[in-house]
Amino acid sequence: MEKFLSKIILIVEDDPSLLLSLKSKFEKEGFKVLTATNGKDGLKIAKSEKIDLILIDILLPEMDGISMAKEINKLKLGLPMIFLTNLSDIEHISKAITENTTDYLVKADWNINDVVDRVRERLKIK
Numbered sequence: 001m002e003k004f005l006s007k008i009i010l011i012v013e014d015d016p017s018l019l020l021s022l023k024s025k026f027e028k029e030g031f032k033v034l035t036a037t038n039g040k041d042g043l044k045i046a047k048s049e050k051i052d053l054i055l056i057d058i059l060l061p062e063m064d065g066i067s068m069a070k071e072i073n074k075l076k077l078g079l080p081m082i083f084l085t086n087l088s089d090i091e092h093i094s095k096a097i098t099e100n101t102t103d104y105l106v107k108a109d110w111n112i113n114d115v116v117d118r119v120r121e122r123l124k125i126k
Contacts, residue, residue: 008032012042039063058085
């Protein structure tokens with residue numbers, strides 16, 4: 001398996017089991033993974049580390065994912081962001097789109113391999 005150790009992703013997710021599953025899967029795929037369990041910590045990491053892509057849950061403690069994305073966009077870092085959420089209503093989808101997210105995945109509609117494939121696609125990794 002080809003490794004992509006130069007690619008760093010930040011996963012911001014407050015569900016411990018999902019966070020661990022995503023972290024383990026991406027590390028097995030050769031990515032370096034940073035994690036946060038709330039939006040404020042995720043934002044701090046995004047500001048202080050060189051991140052290639054962020055996976056963000058929308059419903060997070062301390063700062064929700066959409067607010068976090070707005071703050072990241074203000075920094076003009078050009079980071080691709082993919083929202084992972086249980087929310088599938090039009091209002092949240094439109095908010096995600098206006099924050100220049102790369103993608104919006106409803107948790108019930110994907111498996112972990114789909115997320116890895118989407119990240120590889122966004123980072124142009126085969």
